[in-house]
Amino acid sequence: MASPYISWGRYPLQEQRGRDYHWLPQQLPEQGPYLPQGNARSYGDSCMLQGGEVLSSRFLRRFIGFDPETGVLRCEAGVTLGDILAVAEPQGWFLPVTPGTKFATVGGAIANDVHGKNHHVAGTFGCHVTQFELLRSDGERKICTPRRNKKWFQATIGGLGLTGFITWAELQLKRVPNSAINAENIKYRNLTEFFALSRESEADYEYTVAWVDCLAAGDHLGRGHFSRGNHARPVQPRVAARERSLSMPLVPPLSLVNQYSLTAFNWLYYHRQHQRVHYQTLHYDPFFYPLDHIHHWNRMYGPKGFLQYQCVIPMDASETAIRELLERIERTGHGSFLAVLKVFGDVSSPGLLSFPRPGTTLALDFPYQGHRTLHLFEQLDEVVVQAGGALYPAKDAHMKAEHFQRFYPNAAKLQALKDPNISSSFWNRVMETSS
Amino acid sequence: MKNWIIVGATSAIAEAVCRLWAVRGYRLFLVGRDQSRLDTLGKDYQVRGADAVHSFVMDVNDFDQHAPCWQAAEQQMGRVDGIFIAHGTLPDQSACEESVQQALTEINTNGLSIVSLCTLAANQLQQQGQGTIAVISSVAGDRGRQSNYVYGAAKGIVSIFLEGLRNRLYSKGVQVTTIKPGFVDTPMTADFDKGGPLWASADQVATGIVRAIDRGRNVAYLPWFWWCIMTIIKHIPEFIFKRLSL
Numbered sequence: 119m120a121s122p123y124i125s126w127g128r129y130p131l132q133e134q135r136g137r138d139y140h141w142l143p144q145q146l147p148e149q150g151p152y153l154p155q156g157n158a159r160s161y162g163d164s165c166m167l168q169g170g171e172v173l174s175s176r177f178l179r180r181f182i183g184f185d186p187e188t189g190v191l192r193c194e195a196g197v198t199l200g201d202i203l204a205v206a207e208p209q210g211w212f213l214p215v216t217p218g219t220k221f222a223t224v225g226g227a228i229a230n231d232v233h234g235k236n237h238h239v240a241g242t243f244g245c246h247v248t249q250f251e252l253l254r255s256d257g258e259r260k261i262c263t264p265r266r267n268k269k270w271f272q273a274t275i276g277g278l279g280l281t282g283f284i285t286w287a288e289l290q291l292k293r294v295p296n297s298a299i300n301a302e303n304i305k306y307r308n309l310t311e312f313f314a315l316s317r318e319s320e321a322d323y324e325y326t327v328a329w330v331d332c333l334a335a336g337d338h339l340g341r342g343h344f345s346r347g348n349h350a351r352p353v354q355p356r357v358a359a360r361e362r363s364l365s366m367p368l369v370p371p372l373s374l375v376n377q378y379s380l381t382a383f384n385w386l387y388y389h390r391q392h393q394r395v396h397y398q399t400l401h402y403d404p405f406f407y408p409l410d411h412i413h414h415w416n417r418m419y420g421p422k423g424f425l426q427y428q429c430v431i432p433m434d435a436s437e438t439a440i441r442e443l444l445e446r447i448e449r450t451g452h453g454s455f456l457a458v459l460k461v462f463g464d465v466s467s468p469g470l471l472s473f474p475r476p477g478t479t480l481a482l483d484f485p486y487q488g489h490r491t492l493h494l495f496e497q498l499d500e501v502v503v504q505a506g507g508a509l510y511p512a513k514d515a516h517m518k519a520e521h522f523q524r525f526y527p528n529a530a531k532l533q534a535l536k537d538p539n540i541s542s543s544f545w546n547r548v549m550e551t552s553s
Numbered sequence: 554m555k556n557w558i559i560v561g562a563t564s565a566i567a568e569a570v571c572r573l574w575a576v577r578g579y580r581l582f583l584v585g586r587d588q589s590r591l592d593t594l595g596k597d598y599q600v601r602g603a604d605a606v607h608s609f610v611m612d613v614n615d616f617d618q619h620a621p622c623w624q625a626a627e628q629q630m631g632r633v634d635g636i637f638i639a640h641g642t643l644p645d646q647s648a649c650e651e652s653v654q655q656a657l658t659e660i661n662t663n664g665l666s667i668v669s670l671c672t673l674a675a676n677q678l679q680q681q682g683q684g685t686i687a688v689i690s691s692v693a694g695d696r697g698r699q700s701n702y703v704y705g706a707a708k709g710i711v712s713i714f715l716e717g718l719r720n721r722l723y724s725k726g727v728q729v730t731t732i733k734p735g736f737v738d739t740p741m742t743a744d745f746d747k748g749g750p751l752w753a754s755a756d757q758v759a760t761g762i763v764r765a766i767d768r769g770r771n772v773a774y775l776p777w778f779w780w781c782i783m784t785i786i787k788h789i790p791e792f793i794f795k796r797l798s799l
């Protein structure tokens with residue numbers, strides 16, 4: 119078993135203690151600092167606390183109630199999105215929004231106000247949260263809804279775990295005719311085609327996302343596969359799930375992700391499909407959670423771990439800025455295994471500090487190679503700042519304080535509502551100048 | 554339809570097993586010390602698909618309650634198909650060395666209570682001519698070690714008792730399954746440092762338990778590699794073993 123409290127990127131490693139709650143806590147520890155944690159599926163340091171204690175809700179995995187008539191579900195904060203699907207999907211209900219891993223917990227999904235492939239129609243996870251209970255270190259319990267304790271509701275959604283411990287939450291699930299997905303995979307040749315496909319797909323496809331070959335340059339810059347889909351029709355037969363999953367059993371001494379494997383992977387992945395469009399009806403697992411198929415895949419980056427770089431660029435600056443980002447990456451030869459592009463919609467996020475906003479989001483994974491990686495990130499940051507974009511705290515291990523406060527003008531409001539006993543390594547870093 | 558009694562229902566491993574059984578639509582009769590926790594679990598299993606969930610509050614060291622507990626289960630569920638026993642405590646070994654009372658209490662909780670429960674269950678299921686007795690023992694019961702021999706001895710009672718029971722009930726159609734987990738990440742081991750390849754999650758172990766019961770296994774080491782480790786440990790000659798600091 120991997121040590122449970124390390125973030126998904128395995129970078130930066132932190133000296134911290136862990137405490138598991140097995141039953142809903144009556145109160146939080148008197149002595150801080152600490153930080154609530156879910157399944158530690160965030161990449162960087164926003165779910166960790168150097169020198170403190172993480173209060174893990176990973177074992178608070180109980181359902182409290184589910185009404186199959188209305189789709190309203192109430193559960194403890196550590197219930198995972200996979201747990202919800204296992205209960206709801208056979209009864210015709212589905213997650214209204216899901217990130218690319220079903221191991222995320224409900225508490226974590228709220229605290230990062232996560233998004234999925236349907237952001238352009240459904241908004242963020244927080245848009246579908248009807249209420250939750252927040253436990254503060256002074257012993258106070260607040261039931262928060264879009265109306266009641268509204269200020270706390272908004273501060274806690276996307277609030278990075280800082281406003282208190284979420285004990286339970288209630289969500290409105292979505293009815294679907296069929297949990298399988300009619301998917302189309304379209305091979306496209308460059309960035310301009312990506313934006314055209316996105317525009318064309320927005321109205322008729324509930325789910326859209328693209329994988330980008332980030333080693334392609336020149337006329338091919340931004341080429342990749344555009345994936346779009348809708349839930350299958352009720353009459354279509356159900357598609358069975360894959361039975362077995364694979365596991366990366368240990369951390370190899372060196373990263374398996376290097377220039378050679380990346381070049382080969384990106385080339386092969388782009389060319390795996392001969393025809394331009396490939397139609398397929400898929401089980402929801404491989405469509406939404408292809409990476410979950412290999413447990414502990416993060417270990418393949420070796421002992422130094424890896425970082426993700428995820429930004430959003432406002433729509434009018436999107437094409438230019440993303441071209442610039444991809445060029446800068448390509449120039450350093452610092453390829454990424456997984457590069458993902460998606461156009462967000464304009465459904466507003468309920469959280470004070472939610473990351474999604476209208477524009478285009480680009481996410482890339484990089485093995486941590488010390489100064490070289492951080493230097494690249496600095497260059498990318500320049501582009502993001504200039505374009506008026508923002509970086510995603512859930513994926514971050516490097517964001518500068520000045521940048522954070524520019525990306526998130528509500529940071530000071532959150533600081534005012536933060537629980538005095540709670541903090542995170544991320545928060546300590548990005549609020550440096552103001553505290 | 555499967556109707557199970559789960560003793561020590563608030564244990565993390567038992568909970569992970571019941572989650573799997575709930576999905577199958579089993580009827581569950583939960584036995585534990587804390588009513589409100591049993592209620593919390595009951596709601597969860599109901600949402601996951603359990604056919605019905607009942608509960609019974611009992612301290613396993615209150616041996617007089619064992620028979621009423623079985624009767625209540627029969628009354629609530631109509632019939633009992635199996636009993637799964639998961640309660641346990643991990644004693645403070647040095648406290649057990651200092652206090653006879655402490656040592657005996659631990660032997661009661663981890664050993665004798667199971668002798669009592671299983672004797673009852675065996676007689677009932679034998680009459681029925683069908684059923685399963687599954688109990689969590691431990692790899693610690695395979696050999697006594699200075700760091701943990703009171704717990705080990707209690708688990709040893711359980712393992713040998715079940716071996717005999719299996720032999721007795723084989724011809725009567727009753728299955729007896731002994732489960733021997735290694736290190737599992739649960740509240741029992743909250744004070745241990747849990748990184749490392751020997752640690753398993755309660756979910757992993759539960760999957761193994763459910764499979765062992767389904768397949769009618771006699772003894773299941775979970776995860777499986779503990780079988781290899783314990784085979785080696787059991788074969789170390791005593792004159793060497795006594796010198797080791799285990």
Ligand SMILES: Cc1cc2nc3c(=O)[nH]c(=O)nc-3n(C[C@H](O)[C@H](O)[C@H](O)COP(=O)(O)OP(=O)(O)OC[C@H]3O[C@@H](n4cnc5c(N)ncnc54)[C@H](O)[C@@H]3O)c2cc1C
Nearest residue numbers: 156157158159160217218223225226229232233278279284
């Ligand atoms: C393969 C993969 C794909 C991903 N894809 C996406 C994606 O498509 N979109 C997206 O938005 N994200 C994505 N993510 C990121 C992931 O969804 C988020 O980081 C999510 O928040 C992780 O949930 P968690 O339960 O592991 O929470 P953690 O990472 O443990 O914690 C996340 C935050 O939630 C807080 N928190 C956790 N539990 C509680 C609680 N009980 N009370 C209060 N605060 C709490 C923590 O303090 C922390 O700030 C992906 C991650 C992976 C590994």
Ligand SMILES: NC(=O)c1ccc[n+]([C@@H]2O[C@H](COP(=O)([O-])OP(=O)(O)OC[C@H]3O[C@@H](n4cnc5c(N)ncnc54)[C@H](OP(=O)(O)O)[C@@H]3O)[C@@H](O)[C@H]2O)c1
Nearest residue numbers: 563564565566586612613639640641691734736737739741
């Ligand atoms: N964790 C491991 O590494 C490991 C390894 C090998 C074997 N095991 C065995 O696995 C079983 C389950 O343990 P676990 O790891 O799941 O630990 P756990 O979560 O701590 O469960 C132990 C359970 O035993 C119950 N219990 C203790 N004394 C009791 C009593 N007198 N009356 C009634 N119930 C009592 C506790 O009830 P309360 O909730 O009321 O306290 C608790 O629910 C135990 O038999 C243990 O010995 C565990």
